[in-house]
Structures are given as C-alpha cells and as structure tokens.
Amino acid sequence: MAFDGLMIHQLCDELKPLLVGGRIDKIFQPERDELTIGIRGLKSSFSLFLSVDASMPYFTLTSSKKENPQEPPMFCMLMRKHLTGGRIQSMTQIGFERVVVIEIESKNEFGDLELKKLIIEIMGKHSNLILTREDYTIIDSIKRITPEMSRVRTILPGLKYAFLPTEKIDFEIASSEVVETLINQAPDEKLQKVFYEHIQGFSPMISKWLCQRLNVDPSITLNQLTTNDHEQLIMLFDELKAPSPQENKGFVYLDSQVQSKIVYFKPDIDKLLTLKSFATLYSAVDAFYSRSNRAHKMHQRTLSLKKNLAQRIERYTTKLAKQTLELEDAENADELRIIGELITANIYMISKGMSRIGVLDYYVDPPVMRTIELDVRLEPSENAQVFFKKYAKLKKAIIELKRQIAETHEQVVYLENVLTMLTNSEDSKIVDEIREELITQGYVKGRVSKKRPKTSKPSFSTFVSTEGYEILVGKSSLQNDYLTTKLASNKDMWLHTKDIPGSHVIIRTNGQTPDEQVLYEAALIAAYYSKAKNSSNVPVDYTLVKNVSKPSGSKPGMVIYIANKTLFVTPDYDVILKLSKKN
Template identity: 25%
Template sequence: MKYSYLKQWTQEMIGYQAVIESVLLFPELLVLQTKDKKALCIVLSKRDAFIFLQDNFHPPQEGKKIWQKLNNCHLTGISLAENDRLAYLELQQRDIYQQNKKYFLIAELMPPQPNAILTDSELHILDALHKYSYADNPQRQILPGLVYTAPKTSFQPILEEVKSPYPDGSTTCNDYFIHLYYNKLKQEEEAENGQKICTALKKELQKLQKKREKLKQDLTNAEKADFWLACAECLKTNLHNLKTGRESFTAINYLDPALQEIEIPLQKDKSPQENLQSYLKKYHKAKNGLQIITKNLAQTDAEIEKIKNLIAQAEKGELPDSVILPSKPTGHKIVQNAILADKILKLKINDEFQILIGRRAKENDYLTTQLARPYDYWFHCRIYHGAHIVLKCLKKTEPSPQLIELCCNLAAWFSKAKFSTNVPVDYTQIRYVRKPRKSPPGFVTYKNFKSVFATPMSLKEVREKLS
C-alpha cells in the first residue's frame, strides 16, 4: 500500500477511541472487535497490507480468539512511522490493582510477509503472529522477551497529497480500503483458492482414473476363474508328463463337457508343481475377489463422477458451503468431505435456521467438528446410541423453545430408542462440545448441557409440524 494512503488513513483516525471487546485472527486478517459494534481490521495479505475501520463486521467464518489480555483495553491512538509502513496502535488498560498498563500493537504493513506484533510500553515483545530468529532472518529476531526493532529496508516514503476521489470513487481513505479489501483482495484470494482446489481435484481425478484401470485389469483376471481352475486341474493330472523349462502344455480339459483340448501357458523358470500352485492361487484370488473388485469399481466410478462435478463447480466458484475445505486442500480430502456432506440430511426451516442430521459415525464427526459453528445447537440422545443433530443458527439468532423441542424429538427418533417414549436427550451449543484426541469417529464429550425427555418424531412429522 502507498505510504501516502496509510498516512492519510491515520489522519482520518485522529481522535478515534474505542474499547476492545476481543481480538480475532482469520487467514491474512487480524480483527479488533470493539464494544461500539465496530471492527478495526488489519489486512496482512501477501498481496497488500493496510488497516480499515468497519461497522457491523460479519465474517464468513469463525475466527480464532487470541491475545485475551487485550480484552477491555482502550484504544487511545493510531500513528504511522515517519520512515516506513509501520502502524502503531496504542492500547491502555487498568489492571486489578488499579494501575495503568500500556501496550503497543505494531502492524508491519510490508508485503510479502506483513506481521502484527504485541509489545509492552517498553517495546518488549509479548507475542507476534510470525516469530523468527536469526536463523530465519539474519537482520533481526522477533521473539517474546526481546526488544522490538523495526525492519531495515530501503523503502523511502513518498509524501504526496491524497486527493479525492480515490481510484474507486470513495470519498475517504477508509472507504477506499474497505472497497479494496472486499472487491479486489478477497476476489483475488478466492480465485487463487479456486485454482488450488481445481489443481488438487484434477490430481485426485488422475489417481482415481489410474486406480480404475487397475481395477478393470483385476476384473478381467477375476473373470478368468474358470480358466485358471481348468489349467490347475489339467496340470494336476499330468504332472508326471511335465518337466521344467516348457513354455506351454496342451491337454484335454476334463471340466469341459465337450472334452476339448486346452493350451496351458507355463512359466519355464518354474517347476510343474510351482506352475500348478500359481494357477491355484490365481483361481482362489479371482473367485474370492470378483465380488470385492466389482464393488470397488462401482465405488471408484461414483467418486470419479463426483470429482468431475466438483471440478466443474470449483471452476465456476460454486462449491457448496457444506463442503468444508481443509487448511491444506487435497483432492482426496475435498472429495471425502463432499461425499459426507451429501449424506447428511438437511431440513431448511427459514433464512435463520437449518436442521442437519448425521446418521453414521463419520457423518456425525464431520457435522459436529467441521460443519457446525460455535453458536449452533447440538442434540444427542442420552444413554442410547444415535445421530448427531445440529441446529444451524445462520444469523446467530436464539432458537425458540418450540424449535428446541422439535430438535430433541428428532434426536430421539434417530436413536436406538426411536420406538420408546420419554427418551432422554441432551442439548448444548457446539462451543461446549469437544472431540478428545485420537478418539473414534463420532465420539465427543460435552458440558453446560440441558436434558429433556423427548417424544420421538420422524423427519417427515417435523417437516409437517413446521409447515
């Protein structure tokens, strides 16, 4: 970002003060949410870096809370270094001993690796988004406990007067930064992610196509089970006539009603007994594997069709929201997530709520640990095995008691106690549901829950009740 634009933005922020409610970290974005329902957004993209203040900030995904020590801090000033693109956010807080504490949040707005560093009043580093030592950067270290030193660059600020209108017609620098982030950087980021996803999916498609070719060959071999058996039987009755070194052998096929002759290929480096064992092994493998190979081939064909549809959707930027993308997109993981997303039952109530039902362990795991958000509600039958039910609160709206009751009834229906009455059901928000490390799929622990006795109700009955 041009130094003159950053300077203009800091001048627009003169006099702005706020109380920090929380600090949230998103990919390439650090957000300071304030108690006046605004958000100070520090863009830390490799393409560009700047800061803007936005009203009613609604992120598309849940951010990670960091630096809780800054909660309830007062933002008292924003300044820009005179020689480089370093923004200093001054924060003050009164501790339990009624003493003032002072922090600096330093935003290094220099691509390709911008950074955000938290220091105390003496510029001792408390934490940073990107930490490194002399092994990573011979010029300086960014590590907790060290005194912060600014980066040494050849940058020379050009102080030019910023005149309105800005390139997009905005009247203020802050509006221009907001427009730049949402209408340029975000679109470029989504396009880049789409290319990565397409590349990963195409690699997975190539793997699946190779797997299919191998399965087809295995299927061809498996369909020769009768031939392998005939070869083995003929060899068994003619072992005394055979010697090592022959490439083929012709004999009467006693398994053929017409008693026609059959030519049996031999491996000349193997003895007649070894050739016999080889044919018996092929026969048993073909006989036992035919059903498995047919099943695997059908499953592979379904995955190939699925991945082709995903590639078409990704190229148009239309991947469904239910397909959660992993932090490092791999074609296999994306496909598996898409398959799980398709298996989850969905009931759209209105623009505010949606009910999702995972009926098997892997579906439950995907639904609860990846698809659900902290403010969504989670339902599960107590004591009995059953499905995970998630009530998606699309606008973070509190559900009514009647809707909670219907979800409890669904949890009772999708359990081993579906034909009982007064089924115990627990429910809580997803933020209180945890999956223990290395636990099997579908296993979770939860707290801060409420228990009710529900009457099992099918999805069809719930749909009729809602309509």
C-alpha cells in the first residue's frame, strides 16, 4: 500500500475547499503518534486525523472516533495552546513530495494574531508532525529528533525547520519536460525503478501501473521506449496530475477474503482484486485505514500480553501431550498384572538368583511361550509382587492422569479463547478487562485496578438483524459468562463457533422463533468474532440458551451445550458493519 505523493496531491485538492477558512475548536492525541483536529467549516464540521506511525502514516477526514487518554499528552496541550480557535489559512503540498504545510492564524498569549504552520511529513519511519512559527522556527514536534538520532536533520524546539533536499524531477513542470528530463538523466535504467527513483511523488505501485498502461516489459530500459511510448507516457503523466474525472474519487481494492489491500485514486491499479468505490478519496482512505489502524494499534498494545498467552498455551499443549502419552502407558498396566500372575502360576519353577524364566502365556489364544525378566536379588514371590505393585500404582495413576488431562485441556481451551478475544478486540477498555481477568486467574502478574466499580455491567457489542432482532456479542470471557448465564433468557438463541475459540453470541428472541436469515446473520457475527474470522465455511453451533450450562468450578466463558444444530458461514465484514450501523 502506497500513501505516495500523487495520492497526497489528490487528497489535498479534496480537503482544501473543506478545511481552508475553518476554525479549529478541538484537538486530541489518542496515541503518542496521532492527532485528531476538530474543525468547524463554513457549512459543517470535520475531524482531521493525522497519523505519523512508522508503519502506517497517513492523514484524512474521518468519521471514526478513537478513545482519548484521560490526561492529554504534553504535545496535545501545546497544540491546544497555540491552535485552538485558530483559522486555517491554507493547505499546501510541497511539490509532489509527501510533505503538507497547513497555515493557521491564531491568537497568542497577548491576544495578537500570529501565523503558525503545522507541517505533516509522511515518510515511513521518519514521519512527523511539526508545529512552527511563520518563519519556520520550531515550536515543537510530536517526535523530537536529536543530533544523535539523525545526522541529516535535527528537529528540536527553537531550531529552524528545514525541508529535506531532493534531486528528483519536479512533477509540477510540464509532462513533456518530465519525460525529456527523465530520458536525459537515466536512459539506461530499467522502467520498474526509474519512475519512482527519479520523479517526485511516485511509488513502486504507480511505476508498475505505468508499465502496464504502456504495455511494455518493466525490465526494459528507458531508452528502449519508442516515440509513441514517449507520447503515451506524457498523456499518462497528465492523467495523474489532473483531478479524477470519474464520479467516484476513491477506490479500495479487496482480495478474495474481502481484506483491504490497496487504497488509491485510480480504479485500474490491480485488476486481480475486487474494487470498492467511494464518492471521495478521503472517505476511501478513512475506510481503508481506520480499521487497519485500530487493529495495528491494538496489536502494539497487546503484543506482550499475546506473547505471554502464546507461551503459556505452548507450555500447556506440551504438558497435555506428555500426560496423554503417560496415560497410554498407564492403560497398558494389565500387562504388568498378567506377568505377576504368570510368575505366581509358575513359582514352583523359579528359584532365587534366576535372571529370567520361560513360561507358557495362557492369556493369549493359542497360548505361546514367553520370557519374563527377573530380579536375581529377590525371591520368586517378591518378583511377582514387584509387578503387582507397579500395576496397582499405574491403576491409581490412570485416575489422576485423566483428571490432570481434563484440567490441562481446560487451561488450553480457556487461554486460546482469551487470546482470540484479545486478537479481535478493538477497545482498550476490553483489553484492560482481559488483563485484569488474567491477573485474577493467576496467569499474569499485576494488580487489579480499583477504578472500575465491580457492579458495573459489561458493554456488549450490539447488532440488529435485518428483521429487527437484537444480537449481543461478548467481548471477553467474563462478558461471555454474564451474557449467557445471567442476561440471556432461556428462550433466547445462543451461538458459538464449533470447536473454535470465539465469542458467545445471543439473539434476543422475545419468545419468538428467529428464521434462517436471522440465524445466518448471527452466525456471521459469531464466525467473525472467533479465531476463524479470516476463514471460509466456518461451522457455527446454535441452540436455545436453556440447553447451555456452565460446569461448576469451570474457567470464565467455559460452557457445555446440547440439542444444537450447525450452520456453515463465511464471515463478511461489510455485512457485519451494516448490521452494527442499524444499532
């Protein structure tokens, strides 16, 4: 996915008419590398979201709301001090580089109007947000860069901001000049690299697109292009510069699993992927990134917890395998009893000091001769007792091993369920709830927070089917328990993925019988909120709540059920999103 200079150019063209002239009234910093700026425009209000995360830098207008920290970070407080109440004067991209400057006129502490500049740099791990005065004196940045961190450029309060120098061809000049300059600079370079290495704003993705549109081999050199190719290249460059002529301005490309892979302003980037169109580019960017951003941030926040759970699951799985092998050995205990009885039956043939004895094994049909190893230090009867004692010990071990195996299996199932909940979570409050649950269960060290009142009811994910049935989804093991055993009535419908970790799902039936469409939609939700969310033909069991019970002393979220039926569904995020919007 390329958030390149060309897309930033199109995005700025869309945002300028909406933002310029607007007044900043709210500023939040949801994460250490993100900023949300609320802007009251002439006709409506907007939320400008800026992310300079090293692996996912972007900006767009967003309709999504992120949870903000109770105590705003220092950079957020500084931004509020300098920009709140300010009016946006301009929004300018520097050439076709991935740098945008937003000029804001706001009052200083003396009430005088001053021009400030918010500089957005979208440069991978070097992405940054920098606030400067009119003369580019740095007030502060969301990421401070010291001389020890970078030899190229230092970004610290009080220093002068400097744009990074570039030797790439300015894509703002006439397209014919771009082609001519490119041929003069790099005639012997391959097409697959020459565009993005020598022209501002280009990425490998758009370079590949150009080769496809030219219908040429990407491995040929620039000087192998014909005059007709040059003319077509000029037309393609003009096409990239011009505003999009189609009605829809933004496009998200989806794979066969309906996973978003690309967002761009061109509808023909990858013909092997499914295209989803949006009226504006910023809405396409928001749709593409908002979900990925939440998942990415949640992954970062839960990484250590997931690692802890994965290690414990591996440990318990290994333990379970060893216990199973021990049980298999113990279940062969009858062989020891038979040997003891054969020694007893032939004791008249045995004397102390013998190391082995050949006897007729009458426990098999037909009887066969077998050799039994003996302890030369023991009397014949003592040799028999050795085998009888081992037999008695293993018989007791079978009972204990079965108990231990059941306990270890429950641990594995429980931890896999918790890991699935953690992986699917998009809410930091749920992550905190899961962490506290693990602390309470003794899997994680730490203290349980005293801020959350124990009497507070869980906030479930709520959906509404196309026929109006309310569908509730547990977001943690404790929520699953509460949802199934306390909130749901006996006549409600309960769903869960078959033998796959996931959430409990309840259809509130109000005494009615939900039809196949309602069951199908609820099954989609159950499959999506499970470990199999990216799989197809996921089995989902459903039954009435009265058929679900919780064994005494079992782990949170663990239940057993009877009289169930099974549906097979393939999770569809768009369908689930529509059902949630009805809420």
